[in-house]
Amino acid sequence: MDDLDDPALKEVLSRARRGWSPTAGEVERLRRGVEAALATGIPAAPPAAPKMPAWVRHVLVTAAFTAAGAGAGYWAGRRATPPAPAAVSAVRVIPTAPRSPAPAPVLEPPAPAVAAPPPARRIDRARHASVATPPPATPAESLAVEVRALRNIERALRDGNPGLAQAFLDDLDRAVPGGQMREERSALRTIARCNAGQQPFGLDLADEFTAAYPSSAYRARVQQACGTDSHSAGDSSSRR
Amino acid sequence: MKLVHPDPPSDTDQPDGRFGAVYAEHVGFVWRCLRGLGIPSAGLDDAAQDVFLAVHRQLPGFRGEASLRTWLYAITRHVAANHRRRDRRKGSALTPLQPELPSLVDPQPGPLERAADAQAAAFVERFLAKLDTKKREVFLLAFVEEMTIPEVAAALSIPLNTAYTRFRRVRAAFQRALERRTHG
Numbered sequence: 308m309d310d311l312d313d314p315a316l317k318e319v320l321s322r323a324r325r326g327w328s329p330t331a332g333e334v335e336r337l338r339r340g341v342e343a344a345l346a347t348g349i350p351a352a353p354p355a356a357p358k359m360p361a362w363v364r365h366v367l368v369t370a371a372f373t374a375a376g377a378g379a380g381y382w383a384g385r386r387a388t389p390p391a392p393a394a395v396s397a398v399r400v401i402p403t404a405p406r407s408p409a410p411a412p413v414l415e416p417p418a419p420a421v422a423a424p425p426p427a428r429r430i431d432r433a434r435h436a437s438v439a440t441p442p443p444a445t446p447a448e449s450l451a452v453e454v455r456a457l458r459n460i461e462r463a464l465r466d467g468n469p470g471l472a473q474a475f476l477d478d479l480d481r482a483v484p485g486g487q488m489r490e491e492r493s494a495l496r497t498i499a500r501c502n503a504g505q506q507p508f509g510l511d512l513a514d515e516f517t518a519a520y521p522s523s524a525y526r527a528r529v530q531q532a533c534g535t536d537s538h539s540a541g542d543s544s545s546r547r
Numbered sequence: 548m549k550l551v552h553p554d555p556p557s558d559t560d561q562p563d564g565r566f567g568a569v570y571a572e573h574v575g576f577v578w579r580c581l582r583g584l585g586i587p588s589a590g591l592d593d594a595a596q597d598v599f600l601a602v603h604r605q606l607p608g609f610r611g612e613a614s615l616r617t618w619l620y621a622i623t624r625h626v627a628a629n630h631r632r633r634d635r636r637k638g639s640a641l642t643p644l645q646p647e648l649p650s651l652v653d654p655q656p657g658p659l660e661r662a663a664d665a666q667a668a669a670f671v672e673r674f675l676a677k678l679d680t681k682k683r684e685v686f687l688l689a690f691v692e693e694m695t696i697p698e699v700a701a702a703l704s705i706p707l708n709t710a711y712t713r714f715r716r717v718r719a720a721f722q723r724a725l726e727r728r729t730h731g
Contacts, residue, residue, distance in 0.1 A: 313722065313725075315725060315729065316721065316722065316725055318667075319667045319670065319671065319725060320667075320671070320690055320691060321667075322663055322664045322666075322667030322668070323664070323667040323668045323670070323671035323672075323691065324579065324691055325664045325668075326664035326665050326666075326667055326668025326669075327578070327579040327582050327583070327668050327671075327691070328575045328578065328579060329574065329575060329578040329591075329595075333578070333591075333592070334574055334575075336592065337574065337592055337595050337596060337599075338570065338574075340592065340596050341570070341596055341599045341600065341603075344596065344600055345600070345603060
């Protein structure tokens with residue numbers, strides 16, 4: 308930067324820079340999102356174009372940017388109208404694992420029916436949006452946010468991505484502090500920590516959860532995730 | 548700009564370790580530019596992801612004709628414009644440059660430091676909101692991102708003298724705003 312020597316000005320700018328920078332959690336969440344998109348369907352960089360006359364290049368570049376302006380440019384493959392049906396399945400970011408046939412307690416609340424899945428790429432979009440929306444104004448909105456977020460967290464866990472699930476839980480805690488579904492949040496948090504191998508030495512997370520919610524329907528699942536389900540044979544039968 | 552990955556590229560960086568290095572080194576730059584260009588917090592994830600996917604596609608063609616940050620800014624600016632256009636079409640209540648407090652997940656600085664950072668960020672955002680787009684971009688690049696004026700001129704594709712003129716005007720306006728903040 309040229310010619311900026313005023314200390315007060317420099318301090319304000321330095322602080323603003325820090326205030327604008329992404330947190331470690333945001334950097335990690337973004338990295339996972341980009342990796343998932345790249346791993347599952349964003350077309351690889353096109354091969355080097357053969358030599359062509361300058362005017363042809365100009366026309367092609369102009370056309371490409373025009374298309375981008377219309378919503379189908381650089382990342383046409385990831386928009387709502389993908390170029391080919393095959394790409395739709397290819398770009399699905401977080402595949403939904405088949406649901407267990409067992410009557411295990413399901414962390415997704417039963418309320419709204421699950422709509423038909425949108426085009427693959429949108430799953431990730433919707434998931435991010437669900438946890439990144441501004442704080443809801445009414446209890447009904449809060450509950451809707453919680454329901455959507457918990458579903459996405461559940462999906463991340465099923466996909467074997469406990470770190471992402473924890474990031475979503477952090478987002479949800481910020482967007483809807485407390486909330487109406489604390490038991491579900493606590494269960495998912497415990498499962499995510501155990502799946503991520505974050506169980507502190509000498510501390511049984513499943514026991515903590517069970518102590519807080521002794522009659523929880525999620526107890527068996529939590530115990531299974533934390534490796535303590537041998538204590539409760541009755542729970543394991545309900546899970547399978 | 549030399550691309551050096553601070554850590555060995557992980558599996559997820561493969562097959563293009565260079566992309567991982569660009570991400571690690573410039574994610575903050577992209578994020579701040581998106582904020583400065585009016586993308587609200589709720590849309591930052593989405594927009595930043597778009598930027599890096601475009602970077603991934605185009606990086607093999609990047610031959611260093613421009614500095615990497617200049618090149619990244621061109622992509623970021625394009626993505627931000629697309630997102631704003633899309634949000635306008637959807638009629639969402641996007642309010643560009645509305646001051647927002649940063650999230651409180653990163654416990655590194657103390658709460659007082661974070662509060663001061665948030666206040667400064669909000670002050671700068673309010674100042675940016677009063678600028679037209681041309682001056683806003685100069686402020687963002689020269690003041691927030693500490694680019695040199697020749698870099699700013701290259702990033703915005705404007706003549707060097709124009710960049711200097713805008714820089715001087717923005718600096719004077721910012722200093723006036725700062726004085727009002729200090730003494731008002």
